[in-house]
Amino acid sequence: MVAIGIVGCGGIAQQHLSCLKQIPEAKVAAFCDIDLGRAKAMASSVHGSRAYKDVSEMLGAEKLDAVYVCVPPFAHGFEKLVVERGLHIFVEKPIALSLEMAKEIEAAIARAGVVNSVGYMWRYLDTTELAIKTLERNGPIGLVLGQYHDPYWFPPGHWWISKSKGGGQVVEQSTHVFDLVRYVAGDVSRVYGELGTLLLNEVPGFDVEDVSVVSLRFKSGAVGVVTSTCASRKTFTGTKVSFLAKNVAAELGGHAGYAKIYWDDRVEEAKANVDPYLEEDRVFVEAVRTGDASGVKSPYSDALETLKVTIFANKSSEDRRPYQVD
Ligand SMILES: NC(=O)c1ccc[n+]([C@@H]2O[C@H](COP(=O)([O-])OP(=O)(O)OC[C@H]3O[C@@H](n4cnc5c(N)ncnc54)[C@H](O)[C@@H]3O)[C@@H](O)[C@H]2O)c1
Known part of the structure; x- marks a missing residue:
């Protein structure tokens, strides 16, 4: 099973959650939102999952394989914390609001060598x-x-x-x-x-x-x-x-x-x-499970372009x- 944490529990997170529930190899274990109520509301729909208000707290407490980043454009930047722990990462578009930040995250992903995918479904x-x-x-x-x-x-x-x-x-x-x-x-x-x-x-x-x-x-x-x-x-x-x-x-x-x-x-x-949402999630989960990311059609470095x-x-x-x- 691929254990997943979702950060940002709004509209697109709900879309991914409904897809991930259809993928037998995926288990969404944790939800994080600065609005804890939103994280709790989503967690209540997945048996045994937990809710967090802070990304670092979630990363420290959970044994995850991958993180979905579903925050609004202005809230990117914590991706480095995720990949530096060796966790695989799915990021919703747009990947950042500045090229400087996106390049830093791209470099961190490359150093970590983790599976990465961006939501250009x-x-x-x-x-x-x-x-x-x-x-x-x-x-x-x-x-x-x-x-x-x-x-x-x-x-x-x-x-x-x-x-x-x-x-x-x-x-x-x-x-x-x-x-x-x-x-x-x-x-x-x-x-x-x-x-x-x-x-x-x-x-x-x-x-x-x-x-x-x-x-x-x-x-x-x-x-x-x-x-x-x-x-x-x-x-x-x-x-x-x-x-x-x-x-x-x-x-x-x-x-x-x-x-x-x-x-x-x-x-x-x-x-x-x-x-297309189900397909991009299925491909990402499979890439994390097998270590073969050749099916990912939108890696982070390409989304940067x-x-x-x-x-x-x-x-x-x-x-x-x-x-x-x-
Ligand atoms: N691929 C697609 O088709 C598609 C569709 C919709 C949205 N999106 C993208 O997904 C992203 C989110 O959009 P949305 O419509 O779900 O937004 P939303 O406003 O519905 O939800 C965003 C959630 O993130 C939370 N959040 C904000 N900052 C946070 C932080 N630092 N840590 C944790 N949680 C935080 C907010 O409280 C909110 O609950 C956007 O970048 C958007 O472009 C993609």
């Missing part, structure tokens, strides 16, 4: 795999179009609406699109962003961008653009990425996952057959100039 969709194979056979990719268009739904005072706590939509939310774009089309060499706060100015405490356009140059030479808004109308939303290659176009979209493959004479459509793209998109908008990513 769209990489685990079978539809993603289908698009990659189709594009590889019919490439090269020339143009990438991504979008993350959401209506505004955050309750007053939520950490997400604060730039210093959540990092803003590009870093926190559209990061899924940037990561998928990198996974399919390869690494980004140059980025230029235009971010603005134009539609939600009246929301108290709201200081993140609500509209943005980020243009990308890939190392392959391909070009791309990702548009984002968290201020859309409910009838004008959607999350998708399209890739135009030499002989085919492919569109990946929706949180549940679909692929559309556009040929000259027909459009093929496929719906995902896997739950996605963080770079989103942070440089912000910097480029502030400085009004493109940024080289490497």
Whole structure:
């Protein structure tokens, strides 16, 4: 059995817990949250598990194999304590709000040699795999179009609406699109962003961008653009990425996952057959159990490259100039 501790007991922790309960080799033994009530509430659903308010206390008291880091973006940093104890680690995106912190954690992970994975679950969709194979056979990719268009739904005072706590939509939310774009089309060499706060100015405490356009140059030479808004109308939303290659176009979209493959004479459509959250957790637990991490599709060092793209998109908008990513 793989003994797991979860740090941060909010929405995404609940998602992982429900997946981990379906994996026979996994046992969630401990929950930790600065709001002890939340940790206790989750612990009450797992027989024999314990609740903690402090990470160090949990690490000292429990015999764990792995830790899930499910805290908001501003609360990262304690990962070093986890991996220095030789514990394997799963980290939710975005991995940090600064490249300095993410690089320090990456170095600690490398020194410890532990299994590591980041929650970019769209990489685990079978539809993603289908698009990659189709594009590889019919490439090269020339143009990438991504979008993350959401209506505004955050309750007053939520950490997400604060730039210093959540990092803003590009870093926190559209990061899924940037990561998928990198996974399919390869690494980004140059980025230029235009971010603005134009539609939600009246929301108290709201200081993140609500509209943005980020243009990308890939190392392959391909070009791309990702548009984002968290201020859309409910009838004008959607999350998708399209890739135009030499002989085919492919569109990946929706949180549940679909692929559309556009040929000259027909459009093929496929719906995902896997739950990407369950799949990423199953792969992580198996990697911890066997020591073979080859199935992990989003190691920490790779997620750092996605963080770079989103942070440089912000910097480029502030400085009004493109940024080289490497
Ligand atoms: N992969 C996905 O699809 C996905 C979906 C939702 C959220 N997320 C990510 O997961 C992270 C958490 O999001 P959420 O929606 O679960 O947030 P949330 O606000 O619902 O829950 C976060 C929890 O962490 C706790 N917390 C804060 N600081 C802590 C600390 N230092 N130690 C222990 N606990 C602490 C809070 O009290 C809260 O209970 C975010 O980075 C978010 O981007 C990923």
